[in-house]
Structure formats: structure tokens, C-alpha cells
Amino acid sequence: MKKVRVLYVSIEGNSRNFMQRLAAYAKTQIQENPNNVEIEAVEISDSTDFAEEKAPFFINVPTYLEGGTGIGPEIHEIFTNALGDYLDYHENYKKLLGVFGSGNRNFNVQYVLTAKRYAAKYNKPLLYSYELSGIQSDLQKLYTRIIANLSKAGQ
Ligand SMILES: Cc1cc2nc3c(=O)[nH]c(=O)nc-3n(C[C@H](O)[C@H](O)[C@H](O)COP(=O)(O)O)c2cc1C
Numbered sequence: 196m197k198k199v200r201v202l203y204v205s206i207e208g209n210s211r212n213f214m215q216r217l218a219a220y221a222k223t224q225i226q227e228n229p230n231n232v233e234i235e236a237v238e239i240s241d242s243t244d245f246a247e248e249k250a251p252f253f254i255n256v257p258t259y260l261e262g263g264t265g266i267g268p269e270i271h272e273i274f275t276n277a278l279g280d281y282l283d284y285h286e287n288y289k290k291l292l293g294v295f296g297s298g299n300r301n302f303n304v305q306y307v308l309t310a311k312r313y314a315a316k317y318n319k320p321l322l323y324s325y326e327l328s329g330i331q332s333d334l335q336k337l338y339t340r341i342i343a344n345l346s347k348a349g350q
Pocket residue numbers: 204205206207208209210211257258259260265297298299300302305306307308326327328
């Protein structure tokens with residue numbers, strides 16, 4: 196059975212909840228079709244040991260920014276930096292296939308800006324974004340993007 200890792204950050208629990216539901220959703224899809232892909236959701240935090248990723252993977256990151264108006268050059272990421280460090284470790288980012296992002300539309304132009312910034316920094320596509328802990332259709336759409344992009348990458 197094929198399996199892919201999705202590395203994620205979660206400070207307040209929304210992304211963790213989403214990723215657990217995504218892994219459970221993938222299991223239901225595998226029951227329907229054994230060729231579907233299992234999701235290994237891996238939380239990255241300040242206490243995660245760095246490791247070299249062995250296979251292509253995705254990331255899922257919420258938005259936490261600080262500084263200035265929020266969109267100028269003076270902004271910087273808060274709370275998600277462990278993921279950036281993990282991606283840089285042994286050039287893990289070279290195996291990164293794409294980025295999923297979450298946020299809150301109340302932040303207007305800053306909506307899912309962290310994921311956009313990660314995508315731009317590592318020159319990878321932002322494949323999907325959703326609000327807070329997402330809804331069922333987000334799970335379905337994001338899972339479809341995972342399957343499509345794995346296949347595009349020849350996995
Ligand atoms: C201090 C703080 C700053 C945030 N800044 C943004 C933001 O700039 N843009 C955005 O779309 N969402 C922003 N959010 C919303 C979070 O990204 C959103 O609640 C997300 O689901 C949190 O994920 P988590 O619960 O997994 O940590 C912010 C939330 C907090 C608490």
C-alpha cells in the first residue's frame with residue numbers, strides 16, 4: 196500500500212484535528228480502492244528531532260504572523276519556524292511536493308499568508324487552503340490533490 200507523509204504544525208489544535216481526520220478519511224478511501232494512498236500525519240514542533248525525509252512529502256501549515264501591517268516586508272513568521280528548520284535540515288525541502296495552508300478569512304489579505312510564504316520560499320505549489328479545522332469537502336479536495344500530485348511526481 197502506498198503511503199505519504201504530511202508534515203504539519205498546529206499550535207491551537209485546528210490543523211492537528213484536520214490532519215487526524217484526513218488520515219482517517221484516507222483509510223476509508225483505501226477500503227474502497229486499495230490503490231489509494233495512506234496518509235501519515237506527522238506533527239512538527241520545537242521538540243521534534245530533525246530527521247532526513249526519505250520520500251516525497253507534503254506540508255500543512257497554519258498562519259501565524261507578526262509585524263507591521265502584516266503584508267509588508269517587515270513581517271515575520273511566528274510559531275511555525277520549527278517546520279522551516281526541519282525543511283532546511285539536510286535539504287529536506289528538495290523532497291517537498293507541495294504546501295497546504297490554513298488560516299482565518301477574518302485576516303483578509305493575510306489569509307493563509309504563511310503557507311503562501313512557505314510555497315514562495317521553497318518554490319513549491321500551494322495546492323490547497325482551508326479555514327480553521329476545515330470541513331468534510333476540504334478533506335475530500337485536499338486528498339484528491341495529494342493523489343494527483345503524487346501521480347504527477349511519478350510516485
Ligand atoms: C495570534 C494569531 C495570529 C493569526 N494570524 C493569522 C493570519 O495572519 N492569517 C490567517 O489567515 N490566519 C491567522 N490566524 C488564524 C490561524 O491560522 C488559524 O486559526 C489556524 O486554524 C490555526 O491553526 P492551529 O489551530 O492548528 O494552530 C491567526 C491566529 C492567531 C491565534
